[in-house]
Amino acid sequence: MRAAACLLLALGFGASAAEPPIAIAIHGGAGTMSREALDPEREKAIRADLDRALDAGHALLREGRPALEAVIAAVVVLEDSPHFNAGKGAVFTHEGINELDAALMDGATRRAGAVAGVRTVRNPIRLAAAVMKQSRHVMLTGSGAEAFAASVGLEPVEPSYFRTEFRWQQLQEAKAKEAAGTAVTLPASAYFGTVGAVALDRDGKVAAATSTGGMTNKRWGRVGDAPIIGAGTWADEGCAVSATGWGEFFIRLNVASDICARVHYRGDALGDAAAHVIMTRVPELGGDGGVIAIDSRGNIALPFNTQGMYRGWVHADGSRGTAIFRDP
Template sequence: MRVRSRLRFLPVLTALVAVVATLAALPQPASEPAGTTAVTAGPGRGAPRPEATGVVLAVHGGAGTALRREDTDARTEKAYRDGLAAALRAGRKVLRDGGSSVAAVEAAVRSLEDDPLFNAGKGAVFTEDAGHELDASVMRGSDLAAGAVAGVRHVRNPVSAARLVMERTPHVLLAGQGADDFAARNGLPVVTQDYYWTQARWDSLMQAKEQSGRGRAPGAGGKTMGAKAVGEAATGTVGAVAVDRGRDLAAATSTGGMTNKMAGRVGDSPLVGAGTYAKNGTVAASATGQGEVFVRGAATATISHLVEFGGRDVATAAHEVVHERLTALGGTGGVIALDPRGVLAAPYSSEGMLYGYVTAGGEVVTKVFPGE
């Protein structure tokens, strides 16, 4: 009887063996390395991969509508490239002389603030009441110290005021008149509002007023909305990230905000974790784009958290934030993100982003057209 019972199971076992053999012969999906997730490339940007390696400092000059080769004359292209390169060289000089990453990003951003092509400092855009209100922040990766100013109206270099807040006060963010007074008391150069005036920014304000009069929302399209004037098409918030000899990371961001913004509006640039973030061992990041969305999405802190807690590399983390998380919230823009090994990511979901980097060997690279 036992022999007969065993014989009854033989056909079943034979069928199971056949099924297993068939499954084994089928093609299997490729496995992914631990700590990564499949991502869908954003518009025209391809799969997430590093922008460059061996980078010690990178800068951006804003994301928005793109400069296009066919519409950009050689003089304008050179002006943008020279502005980015000057900032990179200013920051690299600090690092080459043994300075800290904090000092390097401050020097790089100051250079961009002094260049009227960029929407920070001298080239800041106008608010709805034809004034200028500037924001900036700095963060040090070694101890997560940070400083920021918002809505300043008389500081020539807001990034330097932000650094002073970090180093000379127990606070992180000072705003308005109090921030202006603090900067002046600490010896920073002060200016009148007409210092920030440029014809290109005034023309952009007039255009924005006309558009809003036709029913379009003020500031539609982000920090570089709807402007057609020369020098306005692709510029916005500026920022820098760096790693020094001690492998300490730092980041800084500065902006004039959005053309025709409401007086008193504050975006992501002076907010730690939104426009700026730096943490040793993960990433230094500076953002540019539609500020409200970058605030809601905690853009730069999320990149760091994906690296630290999600096992992502810097390129995958930055891509996920820019192309997936922020676009799901309805915003576009970009980031520059640098890890302690000098790996740089620079994804953007807008039409274009101005940025550049310098390597440890001194190679200076600037990118002003999409697809470079």
């Protein structure tokens, strides 16, 4: 009896070890945050929300659910947090409005959905998913996107839902500098983030999702890289990327898909491809930011060229962590 029990235990470990790998990585934005400006209480809250997002996505992967579901679940947690520039914590436009963008892509099918400039959708990533699954289109914008949201039963929220005092004060500071003629080229926010997730599921498929409020004090319906397939969000058969940073440069370099193209066509390792694009190509044009990337073997890359990037990961071996600055 004891021998049989030991045999079953050994078989159980063997079956577990033979399971295909799963992995997930998330980000809450890259930018110019400093250790001095991030008080311990706020850092604790940010790390807690990063952990909650990891838990939400990784739990689905453990159940054998698709990578696409995992990245949506992780991003919803980050959109609902007031600590990131997406959903509840989004930055304000020059006119004092929150305009939200989001995108996701399923690597196995190359299906994608994106929205831009929405103002009353609590979770833009859910709307992007609906665009992908329930429409003939890839990207919807503004009032049209909101009309579509109503047609598929996504309940709207009042614009005031997105307001946080922290973001409102960032806008006032930016406008004051602009009026005084001292506005700098870089965005005025402490970090010009975005949130995102990439994941690998049991079937060896990957997906990516990204959501953002854009830049503080943006004007004229400005849209950054996050909802643009290939620039800020990309997934194919073996590689997925979600970006964060100065969107104009990520658009011009088609950053997310360029990283995966280097993996596929040149045979670059994921980490090498991501590092070259973020640490060399983007700064060469004058931009900055970071990415999270994953491949079909569970390798994860998290390069950034700014002072910090809110990020978290669960590797294929189950090891996990969160980090803000360069030291883990």
